[in-house]
Amino acid sequence: MIWRREDAEAEPPGEVPPPPRERKDRQMADNNGEVTIVGAGARLEDNVVSAGSLRIDGQVKGQINADGDVTLSPQSQVEADIRAQNVSIAGKFHGNIVVKDKAHLARGGRIDGNITSKTLVVEEGGVFHGQSIMDAGAGSGSRLSGQAASSSTGAAPETKEPDQVKV
Numbered sequence: 001m002i003w004r005r006e007d008a009e010a011e012p013p014g015e016v017p018p019p020p021r022e023r024k025d026r027q028m029a030d031n032n033g034e035v036t037i038v039g040a041g042a043r044l045e046d047n048v049v050s051a052g053s054l055r056i057d058g059q060v061k062g063q064i065n066a067d068g069d070v071t072l073s074p075q076s077q078v079e080a081d082i083r084a085q086n087v088s089i090a091g092k093f094h095g096n097i098v099v100k101d102k103a104h105l106a107r108g109g110r111i112d113g114n115i116t117s118k119t120l121v122v123e124e125g126g127v128f129h130g131q132s133i134m135d136a137g138a139g140s141g142s143r144l145s146g147q148a149a150s151s152s153t154g155a156a157p158e159t160k161e162p163d164q165v166k167v
Contacts, residue, residue, distance in 0.1 A: 040075055074108055
């Protein structure tokens with residue numbers, strides 16, 4: 001919370017200010033609640049490292065490592081490899097994703113690359129071209145035999161081979 005002197009001076013003595021309103025549009029949160037935002041007008045090249053969560057509204061090219069979640073907004077354009085707890089893609093993404101838990105492709109989002117995660121959610125209208133490796137130990141580098149080769153526009157899954165699923 002930010003305290004401003006003019007706010008304190010404007011309040012009548014003895015009254016307690018109301019508690020700050022919490023943002024309800026926040027989709028991701030980690031233990032300390034920190035979210036780093038790369039603004040819509042920003043263009044970053046090289047490595048982006050965040051001790052918390054990261055929201056990208058602009059353009060990033062390189063590597064992205066976050067201890068928390070990574071969210072790409074609809075206007076984002078990212079060409080990178082991502083390592084994070086969870087990822088949600090609503091913009092354009094090209095590269096590889098390795099997350100410990102869930103990868104989410106929102107309506108209107110596009111992924112060109114491979115995803116390694118425990119869970120993959122592709123909303124109708126999301127476009128995914130690449131390979132999905134459903135891995136219970138996604139962040140640790142271990143692999144399961146269940147593999148899904150995907151090229152999707154959000155359609156219902158249909159089985160090609162016993163250990164491959166087309167999404």
